[in-house]
Amino acid sequence: MIEVETTRFGKLKVEEDRIIHFPEGLLGFSKLKRYILLDYKDTSIKWLQAVDDPDVAFIVINVFELEPEYELKVPDSVQRLLGLEKPEDAVVLVILRVEEGKLIANLAGPLLINSQNRRGTQMVIENVSPKVYNMQ
Amino acid sequence: MLVLTRKVNEGIRIGDDIVVRVLEVRGSQVKLGIEAPDEVKVYREELYQKILEENIRATKADKDQFNRLKEVFKKK
Numbered sequence: 001m002i003e004v005e006t007t008r009f010g011k012l013k014v015e016e017d018r019i020i021h022f023p024e025g026l027l028g029f030s031k032l033k034r035y036i037l038l039d040y041k042d043t044s045i046k047w048l049q050a051v052d053d054p055d056v057a058f059i060v061i062n063v064f065e066l067e068p069e070y071e072l073k074v075p076d077s078v079q080r081l082l083g084l085e086k087p088e089d090a091v092v093l094v095i096l097r098v099e100e101g102k103l104i105a106n107l108a109g110p111l112l113i114n115s116q117n118r119r120g121t122q123m124v125i126e127n128v129s130p131k132v133y134n135m136q
Numbered sequence: 137m138l139v140l141t142r143k144v145n146e147g148i149r150i151g152d153d154i155v156v157r158v159l160e161v162r163g164s165q166v167k168l169g170i171e172a173p174d175e176v177k178v179y180r181e182e183l184y185q186k187i188l189e190e191n192i193r194a195t196k197a198d199k200d201q202f203n204r205l206k207e208v209f210k211k212k
Contacts, residue, residue, distance in 0.1 A: 097194040
């Protein structure tokens with residue numbers, strides 16, 4: 001068990017094998033390499049909380065909840081970075097935020113995680129912009 | 137900032153294994169060729185910057201935002 005200090009959720013105790021490692025960090029957060037995912041029973045959105053900075057947490061969702069037909073081409077170099085062997089081991093999360101009543105999903109910078117070893121990276125997708133959804 | 141002047145087909149070597157070469161100049165557009173090892177990520181600066189800024193904005197999310205989104209993404 002490790003203890004994780006967080007601004008939003010207080011002190012969390014988590015099993016070490018729940019930590020997701022981003023060897024390169026996320027863009028703009030290169031020093032933060034360890035995260036935990038906070039899951040909820042009643043919603044498919046999750047928090048991705050940095051282990052080493054209490055303030056840093058992202059709201060994320062599995063890309064298929066937003067875009068059921070989503071496809072991502074993973075370059076060999078990224079497959080090697082994550083030790084990704086099979087496509088079905090890959091989990092793609094998208095960072096969400098709300099601005100002026102609209103939902104903005106950062107499809108230009110999806111998070112790719114190897115569920116087998118919990119290694120992840122933020123990809124940069126050319127010719128894709130963050131997508132804006134109306135919330136009902 | 138280091139400033140170097142190069143002609144078409146001339147290049148710049150960065151460290152041991154990165155080469156940036158000027159391939160073509162047309163008006164205000166310059167076409168560059170970049171040779172770098174696989175693990176070196178090369179992006180257009182504005183794209184990198186856009187994702188970085190999105191990330192920073194996204195960390196401002198609070199529990200209120202989460203609760204609003206929760207209504208949209210209820211588990212069936």
